[in-house]
Amino acid sequence: MIKVGIIGASGYTGGELLRFLYNHPQVEVVAATSRQYNEMPIYKVHPHIRDCDLSFQDTAPSDIDADLVFTATPHGASMKIVPDILERGIKVIDLSGDYRFDNIATYEKWYGLTHDNPLDAVYGLPEIYRDEIKKASFVANPGxxxxxxxxxxxxxxxxxxxxxxxxxxxxxxxxxxxxxxxxxxxxxxxxxxxxxxxxxxxxxxxxxxxxxxxxxxxxxxxxxxxxxxxxxxxxxxxxxxxxxxxxxxxxxxxxxxxxxxxxxxxxxxxxxxxxxxxxxxxxxxxxxxxxxxxxxxxxxxxxxLVKGASGQAIHNMNLMFGFNEKESLDVYGIHP
Structure with a gap:
């Protein structure tokens, strides 16, 4: 069993992370942060997640005690918090674009931001980088x-x-x-x-x-x-x-x-x-x-929102912690 936190849990990707994590037998969600919805029950924002006993909290990243943190934050915000989380020995999967590029100059050109804290991350596409993801402490989830x-x-x-x-x-x-x-x-x-x-x-x-x-x-x-x-x-x-x-x-x-x-x-x-x-x-x-x-x-x-974001992040988590790759994700699409 691992403890997991989500920074920026009130958006669509945060809601999808919660949907899959609450079906994962090896995970306990210990933090779901949101400044806007501080102390509001999660189902008030994500109405499909009814059995969750958590509320959103405006918790500082430095106060999250977890084995893994998902940073579902806007571009430019992740770079300000990820280094400190990693220094505390917590693994990170970042869903922003801050750490996807091998060349920081490319990021700065296309995102129009100055990158203050460049770090090496594994690009989190399991079909290409499975072996690297398994050994990683920091994964940049693809766009x-x-x-x-x-x-x-x-x-x-x-x-x-x-x-x-x-x-x-x-x-x-x-x-x-x-x-x-x-x-x-x-x-x-x-x-x-x-x-x-x-x-x-x-x-x-x-x-x-x-x-x-x-x-x-x-x-x-x-x-x-x-x-x-x-x-x-x-x-x-x-x-x-x-x-x-x-x-x-x-x-x-x-x-x-x-x-x-x-x-x-x-x-x-x-x-x-x-x-x-x-x-x-x-x-x-x-x-x-x-x-x-x-x-x-x-x-x-x-x-x-799933293979393009949160589901892929859960897949990466499963690889990083040695879980079954398909754990909590093995569901077919909804057609029609």
Whole structure:
């Protein structure tokens, strides 16, 4: 049994962390912090979590006594608290972007922040860095867009089959966080599809960083906001250096993800759908279709709040503490 704390537990990712942790037989949640909702019962903010006897507390990170702390904090906030937590011998999984980059200058350029406390962290994508995560005391949880995009691209990148990836992602409104904005106001996003940061999204260099560890291919990325609550559907377009059939591509993906508990490679050209992964930690990868110009299309689907955030963080926790990888996460998506 381990003791776990969550800093920034009142947001969507905090709620998902609590949902999975309260189904985990090896975990006791000892702290769930929130300044805004100090002393408020958790179910008042996360109404689906009814049997939790905790209330939010405005607890200082230095006062949390735990084996592991999840920092579900805004970009720029994690760097101010993570070093002190680690110095106390507590393991950390950070869900912000503060520690995802190998090069601090890249972070500062794309996030517009000065990084005051650079540290080395393991990039928390289990399908690529499982062995490193098992030995880590500090894991940087990947971004939601990068998770879907990297999983769709990596088998091709590892075989060095293309010179460029064109990545188009559609995300649900929950990806913008719990705080309402003009962009997420229902009349503005309903019945609408909105491309945004079309060439300048800060998740692009994160995708590029990881793909370029396997391939020198160029990476291009554009996100779109679509009127759904959860999910990211990513469509990847590539022109291969050699002619391959759909069946050959499917075999490459099956080999790459063989034995992976949360990546399902779909067969016979099946196209992933958001509803099939909603609420789950599964990623579906499929399509593998080739057109008459030799363009290959790969599609992935994830739940942005689960595989794209909190579920992946729980997966990382399971690896760090030697638990069954699928503990508390082994649930299928909700369809329809």
């Amino acid at each position: 939601c867009f990068p998770t879907g995009a990297i999983l769709a691209c990596m088998p091709i990148a590892s075989e060095k089959l293309t010179d460029a990836f064109i990545i188009d992602s559609k995300t649900g409104v929950s990806g913008a966080g719990i705080k309402p904005t003009t962009a997420t106001h229902f009349p503005n996003c309903s019945d609408n599809i909105v491309p945004y940061n079309v060439t300048t999204h800060r998740h692009m260099p994160e995708i590029e960083q990881e793909i370029n560890k396997f391939s020198s291919a160029k990476v291009c990325f554009t996100p779109h906001l679509v009127p759904v609550i959860r999910g990211i559907l990513t469509t990847v377009h590539v022109f291969l250096k050699e002619d391959l059939t759909s069946e050959s591509l499917e075999k490459i993906y099956n080999k790459f993800y063989h034995g992976e508990p949360f990546v399902k490679v779909l067969d016979d050209g099946e196209i992933p759908r958001l509803s099939a992964v909603r609420g789950s930690n599964y990623a579906h990868v499929g399509c593998f279709q080739v057109d008459h110009n030799g363009r290959v299309v790969i599609v992935s689907a994830i739940d942005n």
